[in-house]
Amino acid sequence: xxxxxxxxxxxxxxxxxxxxxxxxxxxxxxxxxxxxxxxxxxxxxxxxxxxxxxxxxxxxxxxxxxxxxxxxxxxxxxxxxxxxxxxxxxxxxxxxxxxxxxxxxxxxxxxxxxxxxxxxxxxxxxxxxxxxxxxxxxxxxxxxxxxxxxxxxxxxxxxxxxxxxxxxxxxxxxxxxxxxxxxxxxxxxxxxxxxxxxxxxxxxxxxxxxxxxxxxxxxxxxxxxxxxxxxxxxxxxxxxxxxxxxxxxxxxxxxxxxxxxxxxxxxxxxxxxxxxxxxxxxxxxxxxxxxxxxxxxxxxxxxxxxxxxxxxxxxxxxxxxxxxxxxxxxxxxxxxxxxxxxxxxxxxxxxxxxxxxxxxxxxxxxxxxxxxxxxxxxxxxxxxxxxxxxxxxxxxxxxxxxxxxxxxxxxxxxxxxxxxxxxxxxxxxxxxxxxxxxxxx
Numbered sequence: 283x284x285x286x287x288x289x290x291x292x293x294x295x296x297x298x299x300x301x302x303x304x305x306x307x308x309x310x311x312x313x314x315x316x317x318x319x320x321x322x323x324x325x326x327x328x329x330x331x332x333x334x335x336x337x338x339x340x341x342x343x344x345x346x347x348x349x350x351x352x353x354x355x356x357x358x359x360x361x362x363x364x365x366x367x368x369x370x371x372x373x374x375x376x377x378x379x380x381x382x383x384x385x386x387x388x389x390x391x392x393x394x395x396x397x398x399x400x401x402x403x404x405x406x407x408x409x410x411x412x413x414x415x416x417x418x419x420x421x422x423x424x425x426x427x428x429x430x431x432x433x434x435x436x437x438x439x440x441x442x443x444x445x446x447x448x449x450x451x452x453x454x455x456x457x458x459x460x461x462x463x464x465x466x467x468x469x470x471x472x473x474x475x476x477x478x479x480x481x482x483x484x485x486x487x488x489x490x491x492x493x494x495x496x497x498x499x500x501x502x503x504x505x506x507x508x509x510x511x512x513x514x515x516x517x518x519x520x521x522x523x524x525x526x527x528x529x530x531x532x533x534x535x536x537x538x539x540x541x542x543x544x545x546x547x548x549x550x551x552x553x554x555x556x557x558x559x560x561x562x563x564x565x566x567x568x569x570x571x572x573x574x575x576x577x578x579x580x581x582x583x584x585x586x587x588x589x590x591x592x593x594x595x596x597x598x599x600x601x602x603x604x605x606x607x608x609x610x611x612x613x614x615x616x617x618x619x620x621x622x623x624x625x626x627x628x629x630x631x632x633x634x635x636x637x638x639x640x641x642x643x644x645x646x647x648x649x650x651x652x653x654x655x656x657x658x659x660x661x662x663x664x665x666x667x668x669x670x671x672x673x674x675x676x677x678x679x680x681x682x683x684x685x686x687x688x689x690x691x692x693x694x695x696x697x698x699x700x701x702x703x704x705x706x707x708x709x710x711x712x713x714x715x716x717x718x719x720x721x722x723x
Contacts, residue, residue, distance in 0.1 A: 341690030342707060342719040346382020350714040360657060361701045362408055365426060366708050369393050376429060379706055382718045386429035405444045405474040407432060433477025442492045445480060445512055446472040458530045459547045481514030491534040498534050520559035536571050567595050567602055575614030575640045604643030614661050617682040618646050647687055657701035664702050690721060
């Protein structure tokens, strides 16, 4: 969290809006803490091994290779349902995941990021963020069946299930501290295939918890209503006991509703339980928490702006079970808790550290040198690491299973990036080669 000044309730926190849509983050992946000391830089560690020398086991079968018209930058392609989307010289191509054949190709100038896509195949669309000169179009929704454009909008949206939610514009904290007026929130929720507005989320401030499929509207007096994202039906109502000042921003994730409060020129943050609407004390380890499987990974704010080390908290009773290393965070997986470290002064030491038992904290594996690819399902299924000489090494791929980390294979050439599905792998290598493999094991 970054602070702009302390109020009497604790440190100011101004970055509230990114909690439900982080760059390079999957739809249901929980937000990570933002603190001065915990910036979560996920650089790749380059040393150590997994329990000794790895054995190259042929765990995949190549079944297609495509030569693209131009080099594809890392992270600029996605597996969406049964196709692979690849931007290529101002076009967007969809390749069949089953055999590598091209299903369609359509013009797509101005793509500004990898396509944001639905988390399920229910709507059968891809949502593209574009910057089209002269039109003001920011969102384009295409049919995965044939690439046809279904609708366009000047709004930036985030898809979930069969709807697309308008992304809120967060106020400038400096302007809020200076007393600037705050317009009420009015977020449109679109039908993902037709583009028709299903309903509107309105309040003095509003936010969305995509993982919980819930929209939150909060009034200046503390009245709060939770809505079902798909149809706008009210799920619950209540009243928050707000401190003096005015609410200027909100975010919601992992059972916590966080409000930005302005008191004069001071900005600070208050947290509330979404189930009970009770305030969460900043000294509680549940004040800032993320999903860690059977437990919470938590970070309690401390008086004076000092932050505690991250801890793992029992979901049932809220008790601290064990502590994580300073400047670290956890992500659940089938194999256990993946613990990442962050060192701003020495980035090469940042990245995956260990695999732990999520209940007891016992270290199961040393994961130094391994990294978690971004382009895969969540919770993560695969880890990768480079072996061999720098710049000329090979890529090892391992699957996270209930029995631990199982090495699948080793690719014989340097890979620029890969996207994963449950039983398939697509990688870009040698500049413009896109190769498809079936995964075994």
